[in-house]
Amino acid sequence: MNAGPVSQARHADGRYWDPEIETAPVQKLRQIQEEKLRHIVEHSYANSRFYRRKFDQAGIGPRDIQTIEDLPKLPLTTKEELRESQAKEPMWGDILATPIEQCITVHFTSATTGLPVAMLDTWDDWHNGFVESYARGIYAMGVRPNDMVLPAFAYGPYIGFWSAHVAMERIGCLVMPGGGASTEQRINYMKTYPITVLCCTPSYALFLAEQAQKLGIDLRSEAGIRLTFHTGEPGGAIPSVKHKIEESFGCKSYDIAGLTEIAAWGFECEPQPGGDHIHDDYVLSEVLDLDTGKPVGPGEQGELVLTNLYRHAMPLLRYRTKDIVKIATTPCPCGRTFRRFDGGVVGRLDDMKKVRGVVVYPSKIQECVQGFAEVAEYQVVFSRKEGLDEITVKVETVPHADPAIAQTIEQQLRLTVGIRAEVELLPPDSLPRWDHKARRVKDERTEVPF
Secondary structure: OOOOOOOOOOOOOOOOOOHHHHOOOHHHHHHHHHHHHHHHHHHHHHHOHHHHHHHHHHOOOHHHOOOHHHHHHOOOEOHHHHHHHHHHOOOOOOOOOOOHHHEEEEEEOOOOOOOOOEEEEEHHHHHHHHHHHHHHHHHHHOOOOOOEEEEOOOOOOOHHHHHHHHHHHHHOOEEOOOOOOOHHHHHHHHHHOOOOEEEEOHHHHHHHHHHHHHOOOOHHHHOOOOEEEEOOOHHHHOHHHHHHHHHHHOOEEEEEEEEOOOEEEEEOOOOOOOEEEEOOOOEEEEEEOOOOOOEOOOOOEEEEEEEEOOOOOOOOOOEEEEEEEEEOOOOOOOOOOOOEEEOOOOEEOOOOEEEOOEEEOHHHHHHHHOOOOOEEEEEEEEEEEOOEEEEEEEEEEOOOOOOOHHHHHHHHHHHHHOOOOEEEEEOOOOOOOOOOOOOOEEEOOOOEEO
């Protein structure tokens, strides 16, 4: 069936959307996880030809997976496998584990690299899974029923923005549809209407502020934004980006982490101790060492591997996210017992570059460059000159910036990234802007833009 009961919005004044789960003892959360794990493993084996094949090739069956300790018996799942499946069997591949008649939504990955993957959801997957977890996450940031929210993005086929919109409705917010509006119209909405929450990519938040300034509008005094939350790219978790947004709007800024293939798995809480919680009852997380593939402990970082515990149309078991996270070592002051990652997503394996033997994460370059008030926008170019790898950071400055800022940024980049990078200053309005995922990195060594 494609219909069912929607969870009731929780309009209490408390800090928690679902206090029984969010503050549950760790052992209780483990019990919930293992019950859901056994169910989704059995469902996947019985209904997905993709997973039946992977189980059979590994020589295991559903009964071999009873506890969290059994997870390593399962083979990892990769995005490349999903692409291959859907290429061989258009449109949905052999992953689909429910009749197509039970599915109500289709969304696509953003295809930063490679072809997009189509992901289907049943009514229950969508409303009581993806949307419900998203609502819990933004409620933890402080979004409340009396807020008026402006989602400032073109919705398109991307799941994060649709789930954000429905989640805000779930909480009880008044949602101002800004999908088809221009940047100037969105700025005017913030001036004219009592909008208190802005939702967009972090790059677009900075562009909104930049354009408002050009129009002679001070969003700190002429708009009533008290909170922004950001998805679609990792900038929302980068301290320098967060600081710029907060300074521009006079608000608090939050990050929400997610994947089309899995869920809106991570969220910042109101105290903001410096990282993202994970929805332990919706996804089962592993953090694996980048070299050995073995689990890492608190204070260590590795690749995040997620098992979706609620999604039935397209279940994913031990999915390699390619996100690099670091397990927090201390409890969160918010009181949630969910697992937490320091700094949110600290890097992407897809984005990792090696330059003269040094591993470089573009997110670290972003953290450094956008920490300067003189920087309006930037682009990173990896190239090879006379056999040597080079990094050039093209920096578009705000009007009347001192050219000496180039040398200061170069010095800071060497300290932050650990390698020399040349800074090239550009005049205002030289570089593109985005309302979806920003693409600021170009690797000319492979001639593949990222």
